[in-house]
Amino acid sequence: MSNKMWRVVDLLNWTARYFEQHGIPNPRLDAEVLLGHLLEKSRLQLYLHFEMPVFQEHLTPFRELIKKRIEHTPVSYLTNRKEFMSVDFYVDERVLIPRPETEQLVETILTTETGDSQRLLELGTGSGVIATSLAVHQPEWDIIATDISESALAVAQKNAETHAPAAQIRFLAGDLFEPIKAMDPGGEIRFDWIVCNPPYIKKTEWDTLSPDIRDYEPEIALFAGDDGLAVIRRLIVEAPEYLTPNGKLILEIGDAQADAIRTLIDAEPAYCTYELIKDYAEKERIVLASVS
Numbered sequence: 177m178s179n180k181m182w183r184v185v186d187l188l189n190w191t192a193r194y195f196e197q198h199g200i201p202n203p204r205l206d207a208e209v210l211l212g213h214l215l216e217k218s219r220l221q222l223y224l225h226f227e228m229p230v231f232q233e234h235l236t237p238f239r240e241l242i243k244k245r246i247e248h249t250p251v252s253y254l255t256n257r258k259e260f261m262s263v264d265f266y267v268d269e270r271v272l273i274p275r276p277e278t279e280q281l282v283e284t285i286l287t288t289e290t291g292d293s294q295r296l297l298e299l300g301t302g303s304g305v306i307a308t309s310l311a312v313h314q315p316e317w318d319i320i321a322t323d324i325s326e327s328a329l330a331v332a333q334k335n336a337e338t339h340a341p342a343a344q345i346r347f348l349a350g351d352l353f354e355p356i357k358a359m360d361p362g363g364e365i366r367f368d369w370i371v372c373n374p375p376y377i378k379k380t381e382w383d384t385l386s387p388d389i390r391d392y393e394p395e396i397a398l399f400a401g402d403d404g405l406a407v408i409r410r411l412i413v414e415a416p417e418y419l420t421p422n423g424k425l426i427l428e429i430g431d432a433q434a435d436a437i438r439t440l441i442d443a444e445p446a447y448c449t450y451e452l453i454k455d456y457a458e459k460e461r462i463v464l465a466s467v468s
């Protein structure tokens with residue numbers, strides 16, 4: 177990028193072409209999001225200011241963003257933002273970047289008929305998008321959110337403080353149900369909902385992932401043993417002990433895992449019903465199971 181006078185339109189065209197040459201999948205979109213982020217303008221505003229000159233104070237950091245993007249740093253880690261359920265969440269390398277598919281998990285919970293005041297446990301909260309979105313939509317619900325990663329919990333807490341009613345979500349660190357056991361050694365606490373978007377990628381698939389994911393997102397958020405089921409298997413076995421009568425376990429699963437999940441749930445007599453819910457691409461991506 178030379179030192180000539182750059183306008184917004186030239187910068188976008190140049191950057192999109194440069195990203196394309198470096199195999200970045202959505203070159204124009206990424207150029208717009210990154211420049212918009214730097215100039216504090218929406219993509220629409222960029223279009224309305226196409227002729228606006230961009231000066232050195234912005235060109236220098238923009239070059240730095242371009243360099244990081246062609247090294248495959250995900251755009252959301254460069255902007256520290258990801259929209260989820262129409263809310264802007266803070267994200268960084270400590271957490272998985274929330275995926276649009278996960279919104280369906282939240283929507284399924286919100287559209288299931290329940291009582292007014294539900295107690296909900298989210299395991300593996302990451303950036304906290306699921307727990308926080310549920311708190312925003314259901315301010316009466318009592319929510320506990322956990323993660324094995326203390327650094328992820330710090331991000332989740334930051335997001336909850338920004339968006340959710342104060343103190344509606346309690347955050348606990350630890351491996352799956354361990355923090356619940358530690359909080360309630362008598363084993364009395366029960367949840368109407370247990371929610372989890374667990375890690376579910378096979379370790380053996382590591383080299384098939386795009387570098388954006390493989391080299392930047394936290395491993396603990398992605399991989400679950402050689403068959404991708406290490407965490408889901410434990411959840412299906414352990415959850416019934418923590419559910420109220422009629423309580424529900426809801427999980428996001430990988431798009432080739434539905435049959436394995438059926439086998440796992442069929443082997444657990446505590447579940448009285450379950451369904452696998454398809455996403456917009458007709459893939460079974462959510463399991464909703466109820467105990468009696």
Ligand SMILES: C[S@@+](CC[C@H](N)C(=O)[O-])C[C@H]1O[C@@H](n2cnc3c(N)ncnc32)[C@H](O)[C@@H]1O
Nearest residue numbers: 274300301302323324325351352373374375397
């Ligand atoms: C796929 S990410 C989901 C993050 C977030 N809930 C979302 O939907 O964007 C899985 C999360 O589970 C956490 N995790 C992995 N293994 C865990 C375990 N054994 N116990 C608790 N959390 C775990 C990871 O740290 C990560 O934050």
